[in-house]
Amino acid sequence: MLDGFVRRRLADGALTGKRVAVVLHLEAKTAFLATVLADAGARVVVAGSNPWTTRDDVAAAMVERGVEVHSSRRSTPEVWEADLMKVAETEPEYIIDDGAELTVRIARDRPDIYSRLKGVSEETTTGVARLRQMEQAGRLPMPVIAANDAACKHMFDNRYGTGQSTIQAILQLTNLRLPGKRVAIVGYGWVGRGIANYVHALGGRVVAVEVDPIKGLEAHTDGHEVADLMTALGEADLVITATGGMRSVTERHFPALAPSTILANAGHHDLEIDVPALRDASTTEEEVRPGVTRFMLDGEKPVFVLAEGALVNIAGGLGHPVEIMDLSFSVQALGCHLLASGDLAPGVHQFPIELDQAIATAKLASQGIRLDLLEEGQSDTLSELLEADTWRSRGSQ
Amino acid sequence: MSSTGRGMIDFARQFMPALAAATETVSGGGRMTGRRVGIALTLEPKTACFVEAVASLGAEVAVFGSGHSTKGAVAAALAESGVQVFAEEGAERDRVSELREAFIDTRPEYVSDDGASIVRRIHAERRDVLGDLLGVAEETTSGVRPLRVMEAEGALMVPCVAVNDARVKSLFDNVYGTGQSVVMAMLDATNMQMSGSAVVVVGYGRVGRGIASVARGLGARVTVTEIDPVEALAAHHDGFRVRPLAQAVTEADFVITATGIGHTLTAEHVALMRDGVIIAVGGAGPPEFDPSMGPALEWGPEVRPKVRPLSTGSGVTVFVVADGYCANTSAGEGNPIEVMDLSLALQLRALDLLATGDLAPGVHLLPRHIEDEVAGSQLAAAGIEIDQPTEAQIRAATSW
Numbered sequence: 001m002l003d004g005f006v007r008r009r010l011a012d013g014a015l016t017g018k019r020v021a022v023v024l025h026l027e028a029k030t031a032f033l034a035t036v037l038a039d040a041g042a043r044v045v046v047a048g049s050n051p052w053t054t055r056d057d058v059a060a061a062m063v064e065r066g067v068e069v070h071s072s073r074r075s076t077p078e079v080w081e082a083d084l085m086k087v088a089e090t091e092p093e094y095i096i097d098d099g100a101e102l103t104v105r106i107a108r109d110r111p112d113i114y115s116r117l118k119g120v121s122e123e124t125t126t127g128v129a130r131l132r133q134m135e136q137a138g139r140l141p142m143p144v145i146a147a148n149d150a151a152c153k154h155m156f157d158n159r160y161g162t163g164q165s166t167i168q169a170i171l172q173l174t175n176l177r178l179p180g181k182r183v184a185i186v187g188y189g190w191v192g193r194g195i196a197n198y199v200h201a202l203g204g205r206v207v208a209v210e211v212d213p214i215k216g217l218e219a220h221t222d223g224h225e226v227a228d229l230m231t232a233l234g235e236a237d238l239v240i241t242a243t244g245g246m247r248s249v250t251e252r253h254f255p256a257l258a259p260s261t262i263l264a265n266a267g268h269h270d271l272e273i274d275v276p277a278l279r280d281a282s283t284t285e286e287e288v289r290p291g292v293t294r295f296m297l298d299g300e301k302p303v304f305v306l307a308e309g310a311l312v313n314i315a316g317g318l319g320h321p322v323e324i325m326d327l328s329f330s331v332q333a334l335g336c337h338l339l340a341s342g343d344l345a346p347g348v349h350q351f352p353i354e355l356d357q358a359i360a361t362a363k364l365a366s367q368g369i370r371l372d373l374l375e376e377g378q379s380d381t382l383s384e385l386l387e388a389d390t391w392r393s394r395g396s397q
Numbered sequence: 398m399s400s401t402g403r404g405m406i407d408f409a410r411q412f413m414p415a416l417a418a419a420t421e422t423v424s425g426g427g428r429m430t431g432r433r434v435g436i437a438l439t440l441e442p443k444t445a446c447f448v449e450a451v452a453s454l455g456a457e458v459a460v461f462g463s464g465h466s467t468k469g470a471v472a473a474a475l476a477e478s479g480v481q482v483f484a485e486e487g488a489e490r491d492r493v494s495e496l497r498e499a500f501i502d503t504r505p506e507y508v509s510d511d512g513a514s515i516v517r518r519i520h521a522e523r524r525d526v527l528g529d530l531l532g533v534a535e536e537t538t539s540g541v542r543p544l545r546v547m548e549a550e551g552a553l554m555v556p557c558v559a560v561n562d563a564r565v566k567s568l569f570d571n572v573y574g575t576g577q578s579v580v581m582a583m584l585d586a587t588n589m590q591m592s593g594s595a596v597v598v599v600g601y602g603r604v605g606r607g608i609a610s611v612a613r614g615l616g617a618r619v620t621v622t623e624i625d626p627v628e629a630l631a632a633h634h635d636g637f638r639v640r641p642l643a644q645a646v647t648e649a650d651f652v653i654t655a656t657g658i659g660h661t662l663t664a665e666h667v668a669l670m671r672d673g674v675i676i677a678v679g680g681a682g683p684p685e686f687d688p689s690m691g692p693a694l695e696w697g698p699e700v701r702p703k704v705r706p707l708s709t710g711s712g713v714t715v716f717v718v719a720d721g722y723c724a725n726t727s728a729g730e731g732n733p734i735e736v737m738d739l740s741l742a743l744q745l746r747a748l749d750l751l752a753t754g755d756l757a758p759g760v761h762l763l764p765r766h767i768e769d770e771v772a773g774s775q776l777a778a779a780g781i782e783i784d785q786p787t788e789a790q791i792r793a794a795t796s797w
Contacts (some may be wrong), residue, residue, distance in 0.1 A: 160592045164584070164615060171581050175442070176412060177733030179573045179780070202577065260411055263450030288404035302411070321590030367593075 001326040002036055005362040006333045021092035023047050023084070023102040024123060025314045026054040029325040031062050033096075036333060038067055047071045047087045048240055049098035049123075050270070052310040053078035053319075085109065093118045094339055096332050099126035100134075107139060114141070119339030121145045121332055123156065126244040127191065127266035128348070135348050140377050143344035145335040150351035153331045154190045157277075161324035162313060163194025166201065166240065166266045169317025173291045173306050175261060176238075179203030184236035186229065187243035188215040191266055196224055206242030207232045208392050238262045240312075241272040245303050248276035254281050257303050264306040266313065275309040291316045322324045332358045367376035402474030402698055405442040406449070412734045414778030415742035415771050418477065420450045422770070423745055424593020430455035433529075435505030437515045438536060438744075439726050440484045443734055445475055447509075451748065452480060461500035461515070464488030465719075466726045468500035483497075486487040504529040507711035507748050512681070513540035520552060532751030533557040534744050538571070538602070539657045539681040541760065548760050556756035558747040563763045565772050566740050567603050574736030575725060579653065579679035580615065582729030586703045586718050588673055592616025593763040597649040599642060601628040608653050608679050609637055620645045646670050653724075654686055655679040664691030669707055676707075677718040679725065686721040703728040735775070742771045 020037055024030045026048040038044045046062060048054035048071035059069045068090070072081040088106050091113050097103050097120055106114045116339075119142055120189040122128050128148045134140045148154055171178065185192050188208045196206045196219065209229045220226045231237060233249070233256040241248045244267045251274065265272045279285060282295040293305045299389035307316030314320075320328075334355050338344070364371065410417075423429060434451050438444040440462030452458045460475065462484030469486030476482045477494040500665045504526045508515050509768040519526055532555055535541050547553040550795065560566055584591060596617040598609045609619050609632070622642040623629035633639050646652055650673075654662050657680040663738050667676075668691065678685050688694050688707055692793060700716065708714045719727035731737070732779045746767045750756070776783065786794070 039633065058423075162588060164592065168581055168584055171577070171733070172585050172729070175409070175730045175734050175736040178572060178577060180735070198615065200617075202611060203573065203614075286404070288408045291399070292408065294408075317725065318585065318588045321584075322588055323590045 001328050001359070001363055001366060002032060002333065004366075005359070006330050007036060009334060010036065010040035010337055011181050012341070014337055017043065018340050019043045019090060019092045020336060021045050021047070021087050021090065021095045021102060022096045023049050023087065024096065024098045025049055025311075025319060026059060026069075027314070027319050028055070028058050029319065029322060029329065031058045031067075032330040033333060034062060035065060036329075037336065040337075042336075044068070045070070045092065046089045047083050047088050047102070048075075048080065049101050050310060050315070051075050052270070052308065053314045055059075071295070075262070081105075087272050088113055089117065093114075094336055095120045096123070096336055097121070097127055098123040099377035100130040103127075104130060104134075107134065117142045117264070119143050119145070119336075119344070121147045121335035121339060123153075123328070123332065124148050124244070124268055125154070125191075129244070132348055140348070141346050143339060143346055144333075144348045145339060145344075145351055146348055147331045147335045147351060150335075150359075151356050152327050152363075157320060157324050157328040158190035159194035159197075161328070162191045162242075162266055163198045165313035165317055165320050166195050166264070167193075167198045169313045170238065170240070170262070170264050170306060173289065173312070173316050174304075175289075176262070181205065181237045182207065182235055184209060184229075184232040184239045185224075186232075186239065186241045186248045187245075187267065188212075188219045189242065189244065191244075192242040193222075195242060195266060196222070200224070204238075207235065223248065229253065233257055233261075236261060239273075240264050240265070240266055242266040243272060244268050246271045247274045247277075248272050249387060251277040251281060254278065254297055254303075257297070257301070259301050260304070260314075262304045262306065262307075264312040264316075265309050266311065268311070270308070270310045273305060273309040275305060278303070278305065293301045327359065327363060330362075331356075334359070350355065398551060402442075402445075402468070402470035402472070403477075403766070405471060406445045406474055408445045409442040409734045413443070413738040413741070415738045415774045416446060416745065418774035418777075419742040419745045419771060420453065423749040424454055426700075427455075427745060428749055431687035432456045433459070433502060433506045434504060434509070434748065435459050435461065435503060435507070435515065436509045437461045438509055438511050439463075440482075441471055441726075441731055441744070442468070442473075443731070443737040443741065445471050447744060448475055448479065448480055450741075450745060452478070457481075457504060459500055459503040460484060461462060461497055464490075464493050465722055466731070471771060474512060479622060498523075501526055506531045507565055509535045509536065509744050509748065509749055510534065510540060511536045513543050516555070516557065517547075520547065522555065527554060528616040530555050531754070532748075532756065534560050534747035534751065536566075536740065537561050537681075538567070538604075538624045541557065542657075543761050553760070554758055556758055557760050558751060558756075559760050559762055560740065560743045560747050562683075563743050563768050566743055570732060570736045570740045571603035572607035572610075574607075574740075575655075575679060576609075576611045577733050578725035578729055579604070579608055579655075579723070580611045580676065581679040582724040582727075583651065583675065583718050586677075586701065586728045587638055587716065587725070588701075589675065592652075594650040595620065595648050596651045596653065596656075597622065597645045598637075598707070599652065599654040599661055600658075601625075601632040601637075602655065602657070604657075604679050605655035606635075608655055609635070612651075612653075613637075617651070620649070642666060643669060646674075649674055651675045651677070653677050653679050656685060659684040660687045660690055662686045664688050664694050664709075666691075667694060667707065667715055668692050668711075669712070670713060670715055672713045672715075673678045674715040675718065676715055676721070677724040677728075678721050679723065682722045682727075683720075686717070688717075688721070741765070742774070746771065
């Protein structure tokens with residue numbers, strides 16, 4: 001997809017000489033996106049969207065290919081902030097952002113550069129929510145494309161990609177079994193739905209936790225148990241947070257956890273499981289397996305945190321499967337191209353449905369899958385509904 | 398290095414309540430005290446818990462493991478705690494043979510065997526230690542099969558307990574454990590997505606059932622191939638497409654073998670595959686996938702850790718996980734902790750049963766009460782209660 005379909009779409013020169021900052025989890029698939037943009041003529045600068053998820057070998061390979069990279073694995077939050085600001089200093093015209101991490105920092109610290117930004121394409125649910133807040137506050141002077149909200153992104157990446165890779169990472173880090181496990185899933189958005197689907201299919205028992213009544217009802221109707229967080233935590237062997245917010249599991253929840261509970265985070269924030277609070281409430285902290293830290297709560301109750309509370313599928317695993325990111329990054333690349341070639345008004349824009357459909361069509365074609373075309377007479381048209389003769393002739397009355 | 402091994406062993410023990418219960422039960426009889434026990438299972442954190450349980454009962458324990466599945470940090474941690482270790486991570490074939498002979502030289506009285514490799518070796522080449530051998534507990538389907546052949550030919554000189562054949566082993570370890578871990582190891586090794594893909598599962602025994610179920614759960618379209626009409630009919634009733642292997646592989650994205658039988662999938666089949674197919678073995682390992690049988694294929698260098706390309710002359714390249722060794726142990730950490738908890742609790746009870754000295758040479762099943770106790774201990778740890786049959790039910794079930 002990215003290598004064929006997207007490259008062809010980007011070949012019209014719209015990106016030539018444009019300064020594009022790419023801020024995403026920095027691993028092999030992201031590197032390929034940066035390469036495709038650079039090959040289309042853009043001047044690409046890259047930073048990681050999280051202090052813990054950059055792969056150094058990939059970063060090195062990108063530098064070798066002439067891409068400017070400001071990122072390293074296991075950096076500290078301070079170093080990561082400094083890296084983001086280095087990217088800001090390059091005065092990007094366009095940003096492919098994750099969690100709006102770079103956009104928000106430029107708005108806060110470099111209003112001069114912020115006022116010259118020409119567009120942002122945003123990868124995540126969390127980032128889109130942040131940018132909408134900026135818009136409402138009257139602080140969004142440029143167009144933003146909600147790449148996350150594209151069907152070809154969230155329906156696949158958030159649900160199947162995060163769903164499969166989260167479960168995969170948890171099982172790989174712990175070597176535990178899913179059948180028979182009681183799994184509390186905190187948040188039933190696209191990510192939570194995906195995780196719940198895989199947990200159920202692999203023999204785990206889901207209990208979903210929500211604050212939104214419609215999503216709670218959806219989880220219930222999907223056949224999952226739904227409970228309040230305190231009740232769910234008390235019965236869980238494994239807790240997965242997927243709200244995209246912060247402090248979903250924090251100090252007041254710790255007493256409810258059963259001994260040996262495993263805590264993993266699938267949301268954007270490292271602070272979704274409040275690890276600093278857990279540290280304060282614990283007498284000891286020890287990494288017992290790679291990526292598995294045991295906290296002794298009150299000196300007697302062990303609980304295990306995976307990947308230090310960072311996104312478990314990326315910080316503790318291989319990230320999303322290759323095929324899924326091919327879709328997501330097709331959206332991002334076309335979003336960036338649209339920003340560079342169009343004259344969109346300031347504000348948050350949906351990803352155009354024509355582009356969404358073009359990506360899905362190309363993906364299906366690459367799999368050798370054919371669809372049907374709607375034939376004349378198969379759709380319910382307004383003129384037919386309003387013309388009595390036609391209506392009767394259809395035999396509807 | 399050994400501190401990581403220690404951490405991993407202790408983490409695993411936290412999720413092994415059945416092994417803890419079995420250790421307590423066996424300690425009451427005192428039969429393992431002073432016995433020489435050889436353990437030849439895949440050497441990693443869970444089996445290390447078993448090794449330490451046997452050692453805690455007063456036995457002198459020696460362990461042997463192959464080069465491709467031994468975890469070095471775990472071996473080091475065991476050596477530090479006084480176990481004789483004959484296993485080195487990454488050891489090549491000749492070195493593994495040396496280690497195995499040295500392990501047999503400890504003249505074990507009881508052996509926990511995997512694939513009947515030690516008991517066969519002792520019967521065939523090392524009869525000098527056969528007199529010391531008092532019993533064998535066999536872990537796998539692939540090992541019980543040759544033991545039954547030996548028994549039928551009158552060649553088996555010691556009592557063997559077919560731990561594998563216990564329902565508490567094969568209904569859980571083979572189905573849920575291997576099913577989950579083979580698919581996960583393959584996905585971890587390749588970073589591929591399973592939803593929307595076409596998966597061919599070769600063999601619909603317990604392992605094949607587990608793999609097919611996990612693949613379906615992950616959103617794959619699964620095709621099963623079989624040589625046994627009853628198993629094939631079962632796959633059909635479970636809602637899977639059933640096809641001959643040569644036909645099924647032409648449409649596959651993933652091919653996973655689970656027959657435990659050599660020469661199941663060969664170069665003849667690879668020649669029929671599409672470009673980019675992933676091949677993994679969930680059964681016995683080589684030569685279950687035998688790329689030497691059929692047209693010449695060429696191996697390339699690893700493209701990712703544990704993934705090597707195999708090319709035909711006609712432009713098709715497939716990718717083989719862990720060189721065709723069992724994917725879950727060679728590209729992953731083996732079966733999940735909780736299912737090994739059951740299997741290893743049974744292993745311990747089997748060793749204890751053999752140590753009673755009541756069993757004659759031949760292949761024996763574990764008695765039902767032992768299975769019930771082991772299953773009951775994991776249920777109890779999960780806080781799950783079940784019903785007891787009423788007097789009326791017992792009468793109805795036992796009368797005619």
